[in-house]
Structures are given as structure tokens and as C-alpha cells.
Amino acid sequence: MERDDALIAQAQTWLAEDPDPDTREELAQLIDAGDTAELAARFAGTLQFGTAGLRGELGAGPMRMNRSVVIRAAAGLAAYLKKQGHTGGTVVIGYDARYKSADFAQDTAAVMVGAGLKAAVLPKPLPTPVLAFAIRHLGAVAGIEVTASHNPPRDNGYKVYLGDGSQIVPPADAEIAAEIAAVSSLNDVPRPSAGWETLRYEDVVGAYLERTDAVLTGGSARDVRVVYTPMHGVGRDVLTAAFERAGFPAPTVVAAQAEPDPDFPTVVFPNPEEPGAMDLAFATAREARPDIVIANDPDADRCAVAVPDPDSAEGWRMLRGDEVGALLATHLVHKNARGTFTTTIVSSSLLSRIAAASTGTPYTETLTGFKWLARVDGLRYAYEEALGYCVDPEGVRDKDGITAALLVAELAAELKESGRTLSDLLDDLAVEHGLHATDQLSVRVQDLSLIADAMRRLREQPPTVLAGLHITSAEDLSKGTESLPPTDGLRYHLAGDESGTVSAARVIVRPSGTEPKIKCYLEVVIPVADAAALAGARAKATEVLASIKADLSQAAGI
Numbered sequence: 001m002e003r004d005d006a007l008i009a010q011a012q013t014w015l016a017e018d019p020d021p022d023t024r025e026e027l028a029q030l031i032d033a034g035d036t037a038e039l040a041a042r043f044a045g046t047l048q049f050g051t052a053g054l055r056g057e058l059g060a061g062p063m064r065m066n067r068s069v070v071i072r073a074a075a076g077l078a079a080y081l082k083k084q085g086h087t088g089g090t091v092v093i094g095y096d097a098r099y100k101s102a103d104f105a106q107d108t109a110a111v112m113v114g115a116g117l118k119a120a121v122l123p124k125p126l127p128t129p130v131l132a133f134a135i136r137h138l139g140a141v142a143g144i145e146v147t148a149s150h151n152p153p154r155d156n157g158y159k160v161y162l163g164d165g166s167q168i169v170p171p172a173d174a175e176i177a178a179e180i181a182a183v184s185s186l187n188d189v190p191r192p193s194a195g196w197e198t199l200r201y202e203d204v205v206g207a208y209l210e211r212t213d214a215v216l217t218g219g220s221a222r223d224v225r226v227v228y229t230p231m232h233g234v235g236r237d238v239l240t241a242a243f244e245r246a247g248f249p250a251p252t253v254v255a256a257q258a259e260p261d262p263d264f265p266t267v268v269f270p271n272p273e274e275p276g277a278m279d280l281a282f283a284t285a286r287e288a289r290p291d292i293v294i295a296n297d298p299d300a301d302r303c304a305v306a307v308p309d310p311d312s313a314e315g316w317r318m319l320r321g322d323e324v325g326a327l328l329a330t331h332l333v334h335k336n337a338r339g340t341f342t343t344t345i346v347s348s349s350l351l352s353r354i355a356a357a358s359t360g361t362p363y364t365e366t367l368t369g370f371k372w373l374a375r376v377d378g379l380r381y382a383y384e385e386a387l388g389y390c391v392d393p394e395g396v397r398d399k400d401g402i403t404a405a406l407l408v409a410e411l412a413a414e415l416k417e418s419g420r421t422l423s424d425l426l427d428d429l430a431v432e433h434g435l436h437a438t439d440q441l442s443v444r445v446q447d448l449s450l451i452a453d454a455m456r457r458l459r460e461q462p463p464t465v466l467a468g469l470h471i472t473s474a475e476d477l478s479k480g481t482e483s484l485p486p487t488d489g490l491r492y493h494l495a496g497d498e499s500g501t502v503s504a505a506r507v508i509v510r511p512s513g514t515e516p517k518i519k520c521y522l523e524v525v526i527p528v529a530d531a532a533a534l535a536g537a538r539a540k541a542t543e544v545l546a547s548i549k550a551d552l553s554q555a556a557g558i
Contacts, residue, residue, distance in 0.1 A: 055157035076180030078115035089141030094131030097260035114190030127300035129400035150271035167371035221413035233298025272304035322348035325383035339380025437541035467547035
């Protein structure tokens with residue numbers, strides 16, 4: 001292997017400043033071994049700070065998540081906040097139970113104090129929505145959550161919120177990135193060993209739990225049996241406390257996934273959407289025979305729901321995020337919730353139908369992500385198909401898997417009281433508004449150029465027909481629209497078929513903002529005359545969605 005002296009020198013300079021003995025040892029071994037290929041990968045650039053903050057694989061070097069990278073990010077954020085006039089303001093810092101999360105949180109606190117800001121650190125690994133709540137509750141100027149959410153065990157991340165409790169959006173991300181780039185040496189970043197506050201658990205979590213009362217109706221039904229999994233994450237204690245406080249029966253917790261564990265030993269990916277992730281929850285449910293199954297992702301900002309399904313081999317069916325989104329919207333309408341309902345362009349259009357059928361419920365759409373959803377004027381309810389729901393925007397201006405779980409439990413209990421289920425309500429919505437069936441074509445890649453190639457192919461040779469349905473409009477979202485800022489994505493609207501069996505369809509293709517994936521979001525709308533027609537409508541929807549997937553895969557070369 002040919003020695004690259006410039007690369008070795010770059011790595012040695014980084015090594016000399018690295019404050020972490022673990023990554024120092026790792027990098028020193030790579031240098032001693034002369035592993036030019038691995039060093040080149042580690043020093044090919046820097047992790048890019050964007051609207052998702054930072055997220056990447058743990059390890060040494062500027063292209064990995066480590067204490068050096070985090071200290072630079074914190075210094076850049078501190079410089080940005082001071083330029084915005086927030087000198088002396090409080091920055092709240094939360095963290096999950098992943099490897100290095102507590103270290104990254106402490107480093108961030110030290111940098112903030114060293115920069116003349118105040119820092120308040122959550123007392124232990126806690127759900128991301130507790131951090132989002134604490135920002136507004138404490139009147140902070142910003143917040144940071146150290147988490148990689150539902151990414152693989154080897155990853156960690158750094159999510160930034162501003163003082164309104166919402167995640168950053170442009171141009172703040174670019175301005176913070178510029179300040180990070182201006183940090184030349186870690187030796188220039190003051191990092192005192194003390195001076196920050198560690199918040200009391202009873203104060204911050206107690207205040208959050210008091211706020212969870214706001215999502216429920218006093219005196220509403222509470223008799224619902226739940227199997228719950230925190231997916232080896234940090235949601236269990238807060239969720240079970242919220243259920244107890246609200247008067248629900250204690251959930252049956254999936255024992256093997258109850259404790260925080262950064263290795264996530266029972267799942268390949270700690271994401272309820274991934275195949276196999278819910279197997280242990282379903283096994284527990286077959287024993288406990290609950291009414292519903294609820295899962296959080298590891299940082300508990302997402303909420304998954306499953307319902308009994310005698311036709312499934314597991315006996316249970318995971319509801320899609322769009323289905324839960326429609327159920328919660330319907331429940332809130334019945335509770336006379338007032339304000340704007342919103343979802344993203346990749347979510348089902350069913351929410352627009354529910355809002356239109358309800359008197360005085362404004363509806364709007366945003367780009368993907370709660371960084372956009374949370375900023376909608378007059379927001380009352382927001383959801384995205386990736387299992388994220390905001391049901392109390394005055395308390396948490398972000399997705400919150402704890403309050404969403406409470407509201408799902410209340411709805412299930414009310415339906416149970418009248419001898420009905422979540423599945424029955426979904427059937428009602430299909431008859432009233434048409435069956436809005438959704439699916440995803442999601443492809444994970446090792447080589448990111450494959451995603452760029454697929455997007456280029458679709459732009460240069462756009463399809464005109466998918467599943468025999470003609471494309472009536474094709475939008476390149478990178479150019480922006482009247483209501484949306486530019487984003488890398490393509491949106492197709494498809495006409496119905498001549499027989500009227502399909503009334504409409506829609507496809508959106510975009511690169512994932514947090515994972516090495518290209519994602520295609522599919523929706524088909526099937527008219528439903530009555531409950532007897534539901535089985536046929538679902539079969540037709542499955543057929544059309546599969547055909548769209550196949551045709552789109554071929555057109556994109558994926």
C-alpha cells in the first residue's frame with residue numbers, strides 16, 4: 001500500500017488534538033498500519049452540518065461522529081447564537097443512551113459555558129420530545145439533542161433546535177455550518193470543566209408529564225390494554241409514567257427490549273418500520289392478548305401502532321404512519337380541536353379530505369420533516385408518514401411519540417367502549433373518503449452516487465405511464481413551487497383508470513435526508529361504495545401499488 005505523506009500528516013494533526021482516548025487509539029492504529037484507504041475515507045472531507053444537524057458513524061476523523069467533531073459543531077453553534085444577540089442565553093442539552101451520547105452532551109455544555117452562554121443538561125438519557133419541551137419551558141435560546149434516532153447502533157447524531165423549540169431550517173443551517181468551518185483548532189475552543197447546570201429529573205420530566213395531560217379529554221375512556229416496546233431506547237420510563245398519570249392500565253412492556261441498550265441486540269435496525277423489528281412485540285402480544293401494540297423508536301419521538309389481524313401469520317398488523325395520522329386527525333376533529341392540520345408532501349392526501357369534511361379546519365402541506373411542519377402558522381396537528389405525530393404543538397413543537405401514544409390509547413379506549421376498534425374506524429374513513437392506500441419503494445445503498453444516478457435518470461427520461469395510469473403532471477421539486485421551497489425531489493400525479501376503479505394516484509421520489517436511501521412514496525385512491533366493497537378495493541390497491549413499484553423501479557434503474 002503506497003504511503004500518502006500528506007494524508008498521514010493530516011491524520012497526525014487531528015490525532016494531536018483529539019480529546020478522546022478511544023478515538024485517539026483507533027486513529028493511531030490506522031496511522032501505524034499505514035491504512036491509506038481507511039484514512040482517506042476518514043479524511044475525505046467533514047461531516048456536513050445541515051437541517052438534520054449531524055449524523056454519521058462513530059469513529060475517528062472528520063468524516064465520523066466523535067468528540068472532536070462535536071466540539072467544533074458546538075463552537076460553531078455558540079458563535080452563531082452570539083451573533084444573533086443571544087449572549088448569556090441558556091442552551092438546553094439532551095441525549096439518548098447510544099455510545100458516546102453522554103460524552104457529546106458534556107462536551108457541548110463545556111463549549112457553551114466557555115463561550116459565555118449558559119448550559120442546562122438533562123439529568124439522564126431521555127426522549128427527544130422532553131428536550132424539545134424543555135427548550136420552550138425554560139425559555140432557552142437553543143437546544144441540542146444528541147441522538148441518531150432509529151439509525152443503526154454504530155451511528156450517532158446531533159440535532160439542533162432554536163428558541164422556538166423547532167428544528168433549524170435554512171438559512172440558519174448554512175450560517176451555523178459557516179461558523180463551524182471557521183473553527184481552526186480545538187485549542188482555540190475554551191472548554192471549562194464545570195459551570196453548567198444539570199437539571200433535576202423531577203423538575204423537567206415532571207413538567208413534561210404535567211403537560212401531557214393537555215392531550216387527553218378529562219373523563220374520557222381509559223380501559224385499553226397495551227403491549228409496549230421502547231425498542232432498547234429511552235422511552236419506557238416516561239411513557240409508563242404518562243400512562244399511569246392518565247389513568248390507563250400499565251402497559252405490558254416487551255421484556256427483552258425494555259432496558260436502554262446501545263447495541264440494540266434484538267433488532268437489525270432499531271426502527272419499528274423495519275422488517276422483523278416488531279417480532280418480539282407481536283410474540284408478547286400473542287401471550288398478553290392486548291387491544292393494541294405501541295412501539296417507540298429509540299429516542300421516543302416516533303410512535304408505531306399495531307392492531308389485531310387474524311389474517312396475518314403474526315396475528316398482528318403494523319398500521320402505516322398514514323393510517324395512524326388519519327386516526328389521530330379524526331379523533332382530534334371529534335374532540336373539536338381548532339387550528340391548522342398539516343402533513344408533508346410525501347404523506348397521504350387523506351388528511352386533506354378529513355380536514356375539508358370538518359368545519360373550519362385549515363389544511364396545508366410542507367416539505368418532508370418536522371423542521372417544516374412545526375413552523376406552520378396556527379398549527380394544531382401535524383404528522384408525517386414516518387411515524388411522527390405532533391398532537392400538542394404548544395408543549396412540544398416537534399414529533400412526540402409519548403403524547404401520540406396517549407392519544408392513540410384514548411381513541412382505542414373510546415372505540416372499545418362502544419364495541420369497536422381502530423380497524424373499524426379505518427374502514428369508516430375508507431367508505432367516507434375513498435381508500436387511500438400508500439406504500440414505499442425504499443432502497444438502501446452503499447454508494448451514494450447510485451441515488452444521484454437514479455434522480456438524474458428520472459429527470460432526463462421521465463416516465464409517462466406507471467401501472468397503466470397516465471402521468472398528468474410531473475414536477476421537479478428542486479425548482480420549488482408557489483408554496484414550497486426547493487428540495488431534491490420529483491412529484492408525479494397520475495390520472496385514474498377509465499373504469500373508475502382507481503380515481504387517482506401520486507408518486508414522490510426523493511433521497512433520504514438522514515440515511516443512505518432513495519425513497520419513493522406511493523399513493524393510490526380507490527372509491528369504496530360501502531363496507532362490502534372494502535376487500536375488493538384493498539386487493540385492487542395492492543395490485544396497483546405493486547405495479548407502480550415495478551414500473552418506477554425500472555424507470556429509475558433501482
